[in-house]
Amino acid sequence: MAMVTLWPQHAAAQATVYRCPGNVYTSSADISAKEADAKGCKPLEGAPITVIQGQRPRAGNPVPAASGTRPADAKVDPAQQRARDGDARRILESELKKEEEKLAQLQKEYNNGEPERRGDERNYQKYLDRTAEMKAAITRKESDIAAIKRELAKLPPS
Incomplete structure (x- = not known):
């Protein structure tokens, strides 16, 4: 300096x-x-x-310490926090249920790698492409479900 x-x-x-x-x-x-x-x-x-x-720091506004703690007046009431956790749990559980239903539908349509051929799939490559897309979609859904389950595990028990 x-x-x-x-x-x-x-x-x-x-x-x-x-x-x-x-x-x-x-x-x-x-x-x-x-x-x-x-x-x-x-x-x-x-x-x-x-x-x-250079600008000098103002004496009236000290730079806050990076301690990672919040002021006492910003703390959340325990009852309010439990309510928030409960809401978060309900939302995640409903999302989990929706994703599991979508996964079951995708797996049924995928039919263990042999989905029904459509009329517009006279070209066999189109059928293979759609099958690969379905498999990728199933993998994504499984990943989404695992992520939701991890988030649920982070929440305190209800």
Whole structure:
């Protein structure tokens, strides 16, 4: 982090600017030539210097600590949390039931890899493509059901 000393515009024309080790810049108003030489600072001559001021944190708004805890006033009432958990459980159980019904329908239609041929499937490749899509859909449904069951397992018992 570079430390820059700011000075008024009229003093900038008269002051010598030094570049010290660690990219620290200072002016002759802050340091004498002898001190600059002792610290290993080199004078900058003829080079324009751009000074960019950073924003300082406001004293009234301290940066919150990243402790991961919430303030005491933001805690949820245990009864309200149980109600939320119960709602979440009911929603997940209904989703699980719907997905299991869809899976059963897909498996019935798939017929162990030999679904009924449709009239528009005179080309055997179309039939094979539809069969592969059905198998992929069954795999996705099984994955969805497993995910819902994992979410249900995370909830406290009702």
